Amino acid sequence: GEDVEQSLFLSVREGDSSVINCTYTDSSSTYLYWYKQEPGAGLQLLTYIFSNMDMKQDQRLTVLLNKKDKHLSLRIADTQTGDSAIYFCAEITNAGKSTFGDGTTLTVKP
Amino acid sequence: GAVVSQHPSRVICKSGTSVKIECRSLDFQATTMFWYRQFPKQSLMLMATSNEGSKATYEQGVEKDKFLINHASLTLSTLTVTSAHPEDSSFYICSASGTSGNTDTQYFGPGTRLTVL
Numbered sequence: 488g489e490d491v492e493q494s495l496f497l498s499v500r501e502g503d504s505s506v507i508n509c510t511y512t513d514s515s516s517t518y519l520y521w522y523k524q525e526p527g528a529g530l531q532l533l534t535y536i537f538s539n540m541d542m543k544q545d546q547r548l549t550v551l552l553n554k555k556d557k558h559l560s561l562r563i564a565d566t567q568t569g570d571s572a573i574y575f576c577a578e579i580t581n582a583g584k585s586t587f588g589d590g591t592t593l594t595v596k597p
Numbered sequence: 598g599a600v601v602s603q604h605p606s607r608v609i610c611k612s613g614t615s616v617k618i619e620c621r622s623l624d625f626q627a628t629t630m631f632w633y634r635q636f637p638k639q640s641l642m643l644m645a646t647s648n649e650g651s652k653a654t655y656e657q658g659v660e661k662d663k664f665l666i667n668h669a670s671l672t673l674s675t676l677t678v679t680s681a682h683p684e685d686s687s688f689y690i691c692s693a694s695g696t697s698g699n700t701d702t703q704y705f706g707p708g709t710r711l712t713v714l
Contacts, residue, residue, distance in 0.1 A: 522641075529631045529643040530692075577641075585635060585690060587705040 493588035505563040509576035522575040603706035620691030626671035627693035635688040
């Protein structure tokens with residue numbers, strides 16, 4: 488079945504770039520999403536990319552998609568302490584089914 | 598990761614009937630559960646946040662009398678779509694949040710596809 492995997496933890500220093508990686512298995516994925524979850528809150532959609540794109544940039548966020556390797560990454564430039572949160576990647580297939588990763592906890596140290 | 602189940606996975610009902618969807622955390626205690634709705638080819642929309650033993654907090658625009666949420670225990674939350682209509686047809690996903698070690702994290706159920714005829 489479908490599977491989405493992420494590393495569980497990432498720690499960076501304030502001002503550095505953060506790169507959160509995600510792999511997925513379903514080749515029929517049409518959309519791939521990145522969500523942010525702050526403590527006690529629900530998901531916040533950060534950005535998404537269509538499966539026919541390689542890259543999308545939105546201010547400090549850059550999403551890279553390698554469809555051949557089924558690899559998705561989220562780069563946060565100039566990471567701030569307010570970026571500390573859990574980041575989820577998710578794929579949505581042609582059938583409309585969502586599969587989420589377990590989330591990567593990003594810790595930003597001053 | 599932890600396991601969150603939803604039941605049923607798929608339901609078809611007639612307009613005007615009510616449908617209950619269960620969300621269970623199978624191997625951890627979920628202090629908070631979230632209910633999301635996903636329209637075709639769109640991202641998730643948070644509907645409500647429920648904490649065990651208290652009333653759910655609904656997002657703006659979500660009718661609380663239409664979408665009844667009960668979080669009676671640390672392992673079970675239910676969403677009841679009352680008097681369902683075709684426009685309620687959607688994919689409903691729950692997630693459960695609890696503490697694993699020193700980290701609060703959130704695990705998603707597989708979703709329930711509701712079709713209202």
